[in-house]
Amino acid sequence: MAATLKDATAIVGIGQTAFAKQLPQSEKELACRAILAALADAGIEPSEVDAFASYTMEETDEVEVAKAIGAGDVTFFSKIGYGGGGSCATVGHLASAVATGQATVGVAWRSRKRGSGPRPWKNTAVQLPTPGQWTRPFGLLRPADEIGMLARRYMHEYGATRDHLFNVAMACRNRANENPAAMMYERPLTREMYMTSRMISDPLCLFDNCLETDGALACVIVSAERARDCRHKPVYVHSVAQGLPSQHHGMVNYWNDDPLSGPAWTAARHLWKQADFGPQDVDVAQIYDAFTPLIPLSLEGYGFCGRGEGAAFTEGGALERGGRLPINTGGGGLSEAYVHGFNLINEGVKQLRGISTAQVPDAATCLVTAGEGVPTSAILLRS
Amino acid sequence: MTTTPAAADELLLPVPDEDGAPFWEYAARGELRVQACAACGRLRFPPRPCCPHCRSFDSEWRRMSGRGRIWSYVRPHPPLLPAYAAQAPYNVILVELADAPHIRLAGNLVTSADAPLDSVDPARLRIGARVHVVFTETGGMTVPRWMLEKS
Numbered sequence: 001m002a003a004t005l006k007d008a009t010a011i012v013g014i015g016q017t018a019f020a021k022q023l024p025q026s027e028k029e030l031a032c033r034a035i036l037a038a039l040a041d042a043g044i045e046p047s048e049v050d051a052f053a054s055y056t057m058e059e060t061d062e063v064e065v066a067k068a069i070g071a072g073d074v075t076f077f078s079k080i081g082y083g084g085g086g087s088c089a090t091v092g093h094l095a096s097a098v099a100t101g102q103a104t105v106g107v108a109w110r111s112r113k114r115g116s117g118p119r120p121w122k123n124t125a126v127q128l129p130t131p132g133q134w135t136r137p138f139g140l141l142r143p144a145d146e147i148g149m150l151a152r153r154y155m156h157e158y159g160a161t162r163d164h165l166f167n168v169a170m171a172c173r174n175r176a177n178e179n180p181a182a183m184m185y186e187r188p189l190t191r192e193m194y195m196t197s198r199m200i201s202d203p204l205c206l207f208d209n210c211l212e213t214d215g216a217l218a219c220v221i222v223s224a225e226r227a228r229d230c231r232h233k234p235v236y237v238h239s240v241a242q243g244l245p246s247q248h249h250g251m252v253n254y255w256n257d258d259p260l261s262g263p264a265w266t267a268a269r270h271l272w273k274q275a276d277f278g279p280q281d282v283d284v285a286q287i288y289d290a291f292t293p294l295i296p297l298s299l300e301g302y303g304f305c306g307r308g309e310g311a312a313f314t315e316g317g318a319l320e321r322g323g324r325l326p327i328n329t330g331g332g333g334l335s336e337a338y339v340h341g342f343n344l345i346n347e348g349v350k351q352l353r354g355i356s357t358a359q360v361p362d363a364a365t366c367l368v369t370a371g372e373g374v375p376t377s378a379i380l381l382r383s
Numbered sequence: 384m385t386t387t388p389a390a391a392d393e394l395l396l397p398v399p400d401e402d403g404a405p406f407w408e409y410a411a412r413g414e415l416r417v418q419a420c421a422a423c424g425r426l427r428f429p430p431r432p433c434c435p436h437c438r439s440f441d442s443e444w445r446r447m448s449g450r451g452r453i454w455s456y457v458r459p460h461p462p463l464l465p466a467y468a469a470q471a472p473y474n475v476i477l478v479e480l481a482d483a484p485h486i487r488l489a490g491n492l493v494t495s496a497d498a499p500l501d502s503v504d505p506a507r508l509r510i511g512a513r514v515h516v517v518f519t520e521t522g523g524m525t526v527p528r529w530m531l532e533k534s
Contacts, residue, residue, distance in 0.1 A: 131429045133397040133407075135489045137526055139467050139475050139500060145459050149477055153455035156510045202458035202472065247435060254454070254477055255428055257485055 006274060008099040010227035010234035011091065011381070013042025013220035014346040019183050019337035021115040023214040030216035031060040031111035032068045038218040039069075043231035044105055051076035051103030051221075053090040055340060057083050060111055076103040082250070084290055084333075084371030085263065087341035088379045092240030094221040104222065110342040111216035135252055144209055144291065146251050147373060148201035151293035154260055155203060160296065160311030162203065166194045167314035168292040169207045169334055174320060176331025179357040183211050184335040208292040210333035217342040219349065235352045238365075238382045239274040243267030244375040251373045263376040264301025264369065271378050272303065279303040282380075283363040284351050285325055286344035289332040294372045295319070302367060302378070321358050329358040344368050345379070352383040394466045394500075396524045402430040405444050411525040415516050416444040417486055428486045447486075449516035450532070451478040454487055456508050473500035474508055478529055493517075493528045507531060 015037025017023070017030050025033070039046050049071040052062035062077045076097040080086030087110070094106030140146055154160055173189040176182035189207065197206040227234035243266035249255045253262060272278055279302060287298045296310025304325055305313045318324040330336045330347035337343050348366040350356040356363075363383075370377040399407045402418075409416040418430040422439035433440050456476040461468040473491065480486045494502040496517040513532035518525050 131403075133399055133403050134429055137395045137397045138489045138491050139394075139459055139463075139473055140457075140489055141459065141463060141467060145457050145475065148457035148459075149455050149475070152457060153477075153510070156455070199458070199460045199472070201460065204457075249429070252489075254487055255485075 003100065004274070005095050005099050005237065005240060006276070007236040007238055007382070008224055009095040009221050010224050010236045011219050011349050012222055012227050012230040012232065012234055013038040013040070013044065014218070014349050015039070015041055016181070016217040016343070016346060017215050019181060019213050019215040019339070021183070021212060021214065023113070023116070027111045027113050027216070028060045028064055028068070030214070031065055031109055031218070034111065034216035034218040035065060035069055035107050035109050038107065038220045041231065042220040042222075044220060044222070046070050047072045048105045049107050050074050051094055051097050051106035053078040053080070053093045053106065053108045055079060055083065055086040055090070055110060056081040057340070058110055065109070076106070080377070082371070082374040082376070084288055084340045085374035085376040087288070087345060087370040087377065088240065088368055089242050089370065089377035091219065091221060091237060091345060091379050092242065092377060095237045095240055098221055098223055104226070106221040107218055108221065109216065109218035110340050112339050113214045114338060115212040115214040131249070131252070140252070142201070143251060144201040144204055147291045147293060148204045149254060150259060150373070151291070152203050154293060154297065157260065158308040158311060162195070164296065164311035164314050165208055165292040166191060167319060168289070168295040169194060171319035172289060172328045172332040172334040175329050175358045176335030179330050179336060182331040182336040183213060184331060204291060204293070207334075210290045210338035211335070213337040213339055215337050215339050217339055217346050219345060233353055233383060235349045236382050237379060238276070239271050239380040240377070241267040241270035241274070242375070242377045243270070248375065250375070253373060260297065261307070262297060262301065262372050263374065264298045264372045264378075267369075267376050267378045268302045271380060275380050277365060281365055282325065282367050283365050284329060284360040285327050285367040286329070286332070286348045286369070287327050287367070288341045288344065288369045288371045289328055289334045290338065290371060292334065295327065298369055298372045301372065302369065321360065326358070326360050329356050329360065341370055348381050352381055393522060395464070396522050397526065402432060406430065407524065409444060410518060410527055413518050415447045415449045415527060417447055417480070417483065418442050419445045426483045426486055428488070447480055447482045450481040451488075451514055452481070453477070453492070453508070453510055453512045453514060454479040455510060456492070458505060470500045472505075474503060474505065476508070476514070476529060478514055488527070490527055490529045493530060495530070496528060503531070
């Protein structure tokens with residue numbers, strides 16, 4: 001029988017820094033603080049860490065982190081590409097390494113000064129992982145412009161409206177209003193605010209876009225056996241997947257035959273194939289939300305509804321606490337913090353530990369996804 | 384590198400890579416051409432070294448009629464690079480080519496080849512609208528732009 005990752009490893013520690021538009025510490029210091037907090041949460045000494053995983057866009061290297069926190073000899077390290085598409089794959093790579101004996105204690109992290117630091121698309125000389133010669137001269141400059149193009153087509157094809165996108169923004173904001181650590185904790189949103197806000201890339205307005213955030217998060221992964229001796233209830237990594245569909249083009253994926261079914265569909269097929277349960281059994285979901293349209297697209301991709309039904313799915317409070325599928329219970333990238341989706345991983349762990357500020361009663365299964373549109377990844381967590 | 388540093392008041396110029404260079408060379412002659420496999424004949428965009436269908440490395444550049452339909456569009460608002468902010472909100476359209484429905488080109492809808500990026504009344508932007516290509520020279524490069532077909 002082939003080896004399986006199913007429940008072979010668990011997340012046993014989570015840590016985060018404050019989230020703010022501007023923090024005084026460097027990315028490196030924020031990374032170290034989040035990692036040390038996650039290890040303390042797990043009750044594991046930093047000297048025991050022998051594996052690291054982060055994003056290719058992470059600017060603090062594992063060499064620097066390992067040195068600063070006093071890690072031991074490191075036998076596995078991995079960096080995942082495509083920006084926010086990498087978040088869940090950091091956990092997936094470490095789960096693979098731990099389950100196959102390449103390492104024993106893995107740390108995944110993301111540290112970012114996006115609130116006060118540079119944004120890659122502001123610098124005309126920066127090479128982006130997109131075929132820029134076909135888009136940038138025409139003024140498709142930012143991710144919001146690229147996703148806006150898909151969103152307009154999606155709205156046209158399936159009758160989705162700005163009210164549907166508002167449902168997404170509102171669900172995330174409502175959860176942030178319950179989460180004291182969220183940047184939008186004391187900032188309620190109304191439909192009028194949403195409908196009258198300035199456009200960023202029409203059809204996307206200000207509130208369809210994630211926050212600019214400084215902050216860092218980390219989590220600790222060990223074997224299921226080791227997890228039983230840790231400080232908190234283990235949160236098992238039940239299934240993991242990455243997704244890069246055939247003939248995909250990056251975030252600018254409107255050159256595919258079918259641009260409205262993105263990498264989520266590919267990741268989902270593998271994710272569910274490896275799992276003991278299906279979408280109908282997911283108690284709570286943390287879905288990557290750099291932009292509101294990614295939610296209906298992801299709901300379709302991960303099988304919570306049919307093709308073209310993602311917008312209608314958001315109606316009637318379905319995404320709210322107590323709804324059909326509560327999402328982004330810490331506030332998500334739209335209203336808690338935008339740290340390339342890592343906050344969604346830690347929030348999934350909080351739900352399954354039963355300590356979320358917007359706790360779903362008896363939550364035992366959680367889907368966490370990484371950026372849709374770009375080559376992506378996802379994990380299923382269970383308690 | 385896929386784009387070049389530009390002066391603050393200039394739009395970004397395409398910086399062709401080896402695979403894309405013929406597209407821009409044909410554009411300079413006022414021709415819209417798309418890469419096709421010389422073995423199996425399938426069109427592909429963006430250009431690349433090898434045919435994903437038959438794996439042939441032989442390609443040719445096939446001339447298109449220059450007609451298409453708007454598949455989608457956005458209207459970017461600032462914050463943007465200065466030259467784009469100066470014309471914002473402008474339009475960016477995605478054109479599905481009449482000759483090859485799955486080849487889609489990003490571009491701008493304008494009232495004439497050399498008109499600004501915001502020259503078309505936004506009320507005239509519509510998915511499905513018929514457009515045709517025109518070419519304009521900017522900073523030593525020729526880039527395609529699009530105009531609405533008279534209906």
